[in-house]
Amino acid sequence: MNLANYISDLLYRYECVIVPKFGGFITNNKSARIDTSSNTLYPPYKQITFNSHLTNNDGLLANYIASVDNISYECAVNYIKFEIDAWREKLKDQELILTGLGSFTVSGGKLHFEPQQKVNYLTSSFGLTNVVRAEIERETIKKTSTSSEPAPIVIPIKEKKAPNYLKYAAIFVLGLSAIGFAGKYYQNHLYEKELAEAQKKQHLIEEKIENATFVISKPLPALNLEIESRKKSFHVIAGAFRFPENAERKVNQLLSEGYKARILGVNKWNLTVVSYGSFMTRDEALENLSEIRENVAKDSWLLIQEF
Incomplete structure (x- = not known):
C-alpha cells in the first residue's frame, strides 16, 4: 500500500494529516449544494485542502503506518521519507497524482494542489450519491372559442294573491314569537343577575386569600442545579x-x-x-x-x- 492510501484512511477520522517535510492535508465540512446548471444535488462532504507550511512530524501518520504494517516507528518514518523523496523527484518534470487525494504541479517555483472530487471522506454521508433532478414539463391548455348559444327563454309567472286566512295565521305566528322572545329575555335577565352575585362572592374570597399570611414550618431545601459544561474535544x-x-x-x-x-x-x-x-x-x-x-x-x- 502506497503512502497516499494511508493518508486517505486517516482523513476519514481526522481533520488534519501531516506528511513530514512535505505538508498537511486538511479537511473542512461542507453542506449539501445544488448545481443549477446541471440540476444536480450534491450531498454534504469533506473538502480537502493542502497547507505546505505544516511540515513538522506530529507522529500521527508514522504511528498509523507502524500499527498497520506491524513495523517499528523508526521504519515507518524512513518509509515516509523515501516516499516524499520520490514525490519531489517526480514533480521536477511532471504532474504528481495521488489516488483519492488529488494532484500536485509545480509552477513558478510554487507547489499547486488540485483536490479530487470522487471520494467523500464525510462518514455521515456514507451511501449518499449525487441526485439529478429531472425537468418538469408542464402541459399548456389552449382555450377554444365556443359557438354562441341562444339566450334562455324566460317565461313570466303571474303572482297569485294570498287568501285572507293566511294573513290571519301569519299575525298569530308573529304574536307567539313576541311572547317567546319576552320569556327568553326574562330568563337572560335572571341568569345575568345570578352571575353577578357569583362574581361578587368570588371577588370576596380572592380578597381573603390575598390578605392571608402563610407560615411554612419546614421549608423545602434549595435545589442546586449543576449544568454540565461543554466537552473540550x-x-x-x-x-x-x-x-x-x-x-x-x-x-x-x-x-x-x-x-x-x-x-x-x-x-x-x-x-x-x-x-x-x-x-x-x-x-x-x-x-x-x-x-x-x-x-x-x-x-x-x-x-x-x-x-
Whole structure:
C-alpha cells in the first residue's frame, strides 16, 4: 500500500494529516449544494485542502503506518521519507497524482494542489450519491372559442294573491314569537343577575386569600442545579509516553509552568498521552498550538477526540 492510501484512511477520522517535510492535508465540512446548471444535488462532504507550511512530524501518520504494517516507528518514518523523496523527484518534470487525494504541479517555483472530487471522506454521508433532478414539463391548455348559444327563454309567472286566512295565521305566528322572545329575555335577565352575585362572592374570597399570611414550618431545601459544561474535544499534545510514571512527571512539570496539563489516557499503541491543555473550539486550540510550537516545543501536535 502506497503512502497516499494511508493518508486517505486517516482523513476519514481526522481533520488534519501531516506528511513530514512535505505538508498537511486538511479537511473542512461542507453542506449539501445544488448545481443549477446541471440540476444536480450534491450531498454534504469533506473538502480537502493542502497547507505546505505544516511540515513538522506530529507522529500521527508514522504511528498509523507502524500499527498497520506491524513495523517499528523508526521504519515507518524512513518509509515516509523515501516516499516524499520520490514525490519531489517526480514533480521536477511532471504532474504528481495521488489516488483519492488529488494532484500536485509545480509552477513558478510554487507547489499547486488540485483536490479530487470522487471520494467523500464525510462518514455521515456514507451511501449518499449525487441526485439529478429531472425537468418538469408542464402541459399548456389552449382555450377554444365556443359557438354562441341562444339566450334562455324566460317565461313570466303571474303572482297569485294570498287568501285572507293566511294573513290571519301569519299575525298569530308573529304574536307567539313576541311572547317567546319576552320569556327568553326574562330568563337572560335572571341568569345575568345570578352571575353577578357569583362574581361578587368570588371577588370576596380572592380578597381573603390575598390578605392571608402563610407560615411554612419546614421549608423545602434549595435545589442546586449543576449544568454540565461543554466537552473540550481539541487537545494540544505535549507527548506520548510508554511508561506512565514519565507521563505523570511531565504533567507535574507543565503544571508548575502554568499550563492546564493533564493525562488524556492511553492510546491504541499503549502510550500515555499528555496534553498542554484542552479547548472547546478548534481556533483556540490552533492558536495555543502555534504559540507553543514557536516558544516551547516544535514537535507538539493537535489531537481531536472526546474523552
